[in-house]
Amino acid sequence: MNNNRILNMLSYTDKSNSAQNHPSDLPNEVFAEELPYLPMSDPNNTRDWKFSITFSDEFNSDKLDTDKWFDHNPTWIGRYPSYFRPQNVRVEDGNLILRSEMSDIVDGVQTYNAATIKSKLWTGYGYYEIKSRTSQISMTSSFWFHGNQFEIDVFEQIGRSKTHDKATIFPNNLHEDGPDNKKLASYPFQYDTKVDLTLDYHVYGVEYGPQFIKIYFDGKLIRVMETREDSFNVNLPILFDTETFHWEGLPLAEDFYTYVDPITGKERYTGDFHVDYIRVWKTHTPQIVEAMEEETRNCRTAHAIHGSPADIDDPIWNEAEEIKVANIVMGGIERFFANMTVKTIWDENFLYVKSNVNDTDQFVNFSRLYDGDNVDLYFDFGNEKNKEGYDSNDFSIKLLPTGQIEKHPNAPEIEYETIQTPENYQSFVQISWRDLTPIVGTIIGFDAQLNEGNNKEGKRVCIAFWNSHEDNLYLNMYNTGNLKLVNTLLDIN
Structure with missing residues (x-):
């Protein structure tokens, strides 16, 4: 047998004339007069199913x-x-x-x-x-x-x-x-x-x-x-x-x-x-081997509107696009009792990010900050989406419910605030563009990660992302999504 995955053409022994050509031919098998459905693999019915x-x-x-x-x-x-x-x-x-x-x-x-x-x-x-x-x-x-x-x-x-x-x-x-x-x-x-x-x-x-x-x-x-x-x-x-x-x-x-x-x-x-x-x-139509699709990167696009919010409660946040962090990559949905949304705004000096987490069981691990409840934000200002680690314009920021922050050495100047209640924590981050000159239409790499901990187990038990389907953004920015700068949401095509 041939164990190859990627095959555009195969040489093989033709069994089409063998005595056991169609073991599927059952004498009493009933077929529909009209096709109620077509195979997802052959929606054009090229094989006359x-x-x-x-x-x-x-x-x-x-x-x-x-x-x-x-x-x-x-x-x-x-x-x-x-x-x-x-x-x-x-x-x-x-x-x-x-x-x-x-x-x-x-x-x-x-x-x-x-x-x-x-x-x-x-x-x-x-x-x-x-x-x-x-x-x-x-x-x-x-x-x-x-x-x-x-x-x-x-x-x-x-x-x-x-x-x-x-x-x-x-x-x-x-x-x-x-x-x-x-x-x-x-x-x-x-x-x-x-x-x-x-x-x-x-x-x-x-x-x-x-x-x-x-x-x-x-x-x-x-x-x-x-x-x-x-x-x-x-x-x-x-x-x-x-x-x-x-x-x-x-x-x-x-x-x-x-x-x-x-x-x-x-x-x-x-x-x-x-x-x-x-x-x-x-079907009795001979088999074919179609070309396999190339692996494609999952890449969503979110939009940051133009504005300058003063703080976490600025009314302009009501006009911003809300994205949900729901791609669960660890732990399973049955253990995820938190949910998270993110909004973004930009002006010529800063990128502003507001995260909102609903969570009634907040556990913070002060000895290992990653191993409990927290939020990770990922930025690729050049949007190169490199696989070979972080370059000079890639960085991440970790935000804890209790107001602490941890940032990557590449991160630019940052100001932030956090508001925590027993049922929720919100964070506001103001990030300097540093060497980037933002204009309408600029696209940067971006993702948001929710880490769900619980007090009973005393550790992080679940991870979810906005865009990525793999827990590897701490290594490189390849699986980040896109954040596009717009004037208002009315400008989105």
Whole structure:
């Protein structure tokens, strides 16, 4: 097999005329007369897809469709010490929900209730797309296919591993099995999505075909595997499940709870794996390998209006654009009980920044200022967005709820004030332009970071940014956004 990620063209053994050309051809498979949906990976239908009613499910009824799915795995009880329970499978509000939770202590070992569904029919070559949201515990949220000899793990995501903090990772694997299900070969792969996969729904796709297995994230091709003629040429059942992975660490009782999701405003249980839909398409049009997209930098633009605020309460702040700091890169939304907004104003002498943090549990670590509640502001006056560290016009400023400030050695002259209450802290910073001559249209690099601590743990537990999806702005300014200077917000196109 070829493990390359970036492939524009591939040479391969043509299996199109083999006896097992289309293992997906089931005699009773039902297809829609008109396409209700198209694959996110092929919105122009270049491959002449047919939509399979047999294998697709929108999960819009009030219970699991038991004509299509088992609410258990007839051949497996689960990965010890977690065990599948039909009671932990439900369909609700247009979602399949697979729940993981604490169970009993058996022979001194903590066990867990887990959940799975498995398709009653086995399927083959086609494109499979799901929209799902990963749970927020150290158990898997998984979408996979497994038959007698081959296994396609589209993903087995751990939302909150006990051994690492990588909720952005999309792990994918392929396995070839020998007698007694012993693994003969595995082909693992990890893709960093740069977003916490527990925060929202994302679309995952796999094209299983005679030449290639292709993996997609939100419609973007991220992996291509060339298959041998004697491998991955059989029908497989579809599975969704949750499992414990002991090497990722086992969840604790305190990890399972219900909170109000700030994205939806609804209650969410940390142990729930949500699947919005599975959509399946089949085609006899030969496979192609499209060019992979180049990695692009996420770069938002905010706007600073012209003016000269006298202090933190100056009425001109009401006219400024408000941006929200909400890209969570550490800790998870279920542990984030603070929120932050930022406004910016400029004149010919200074850049003014006002941050507002709502937080009822403020913890300041005076021995390690970074390791508690605080705000970091990042500035790249030249907007070079260098990857090789800070240059002379790059700097950062750290603001504590209690009024202390810490600034990078490159920082220019700064004046500041902070107002703190038990529920909130606001900071006002006036920064000299130094050698920069600002005019309307000037763009600088900028980002804001909220560090969330709590008194119970006595440390920082969460990090969020306005623009960056990685916690690395203390090293370089590559992932900063843009701050554009304008007269008023009416000037924004």
